[in-house]
Amino acid sequence: CVPVMMPYVTAFFMPRQAGDRPDVVPAGAVNFAFLGQFAETPSRDTIFTIEYSVRTAMEAAYQLLGIDRGVPEVFNSTYDVRTLLAAASLLRDGKEIEVPGPAVVRDLLMKQIKNTEIGELLKESGLLT
Template sequence: VVWVYGLLVEKNGDYVKKPMQDCTGEEITQEWLYHMGVPENDIPVLAAEGAKCVPVMMPYVTSFFMPRKAGDRPDIVPAGAENFAFLGQFSETTRDTIFTTEYSVRTAMESVYKLTGVDRGVPEVFGSTYDVRVLLDAMCQLRDGKELATWLPERIRRFLVNKLEGSQIGQLMHEYHLI
């Protein structure tokens, strides 16, 4: 099962030279296969016989990804509010990312705590933004657990790995199976 999302559905595709919003399911599959690196000769048959694509337009789902700035969304409990709050994806809370269930839950918790005077904070968001371990783990996952720089000549690769040995960076790269 694959979910394909097109942010700019009015733009022509790279393989199918027409807007995604005008494409059939088979044409969307062709475009997706092209972007996955499937050999171009195999794309028509795979799209026609190897997959079933049901196009669905969800025009408001894009609102999550539109450019925005602070103040675009209302505060959860606006200044002066005593008996109402804004909950969910389109209210403003700090250090969180929309499009998650947790975001909605945190906004509800924050509103209840503020409106009822409960002196308690909502659960912290995992601080992955600047955690190099999260980035290294993502890199490992994206490479299906394969080491980095396997394309380098062995002599250069050994030199670089040797330079990292005994360092914290080297230890982390071993831990995340990158070297």
């Protein structure tokens, strides 16, 4: 093992504020842009992702070439219950949820959620039939 120093890797985790990074296409720029992790973009994306770098490149190309097209929106999976249920289904290898205890309890529970939005979401994700 050869020890090495990576001084710039910590830059992703340093506290920052608006204006610390240059805009992708600075005001007045006609033939250059800043791309990648250290350019400021108005999207709700997080640096340290490939998507962020791709979005900055798309934004630069569209602005500099005068293309009237929007950069794809960031998928907001943070609070999307469908994403969480899909992940739960995958973690269970696609097996349904089994309610422990007597069958009467399971039947009562299923009756309560059968025609509700919760029941539909659980069916969509494969956690219930």
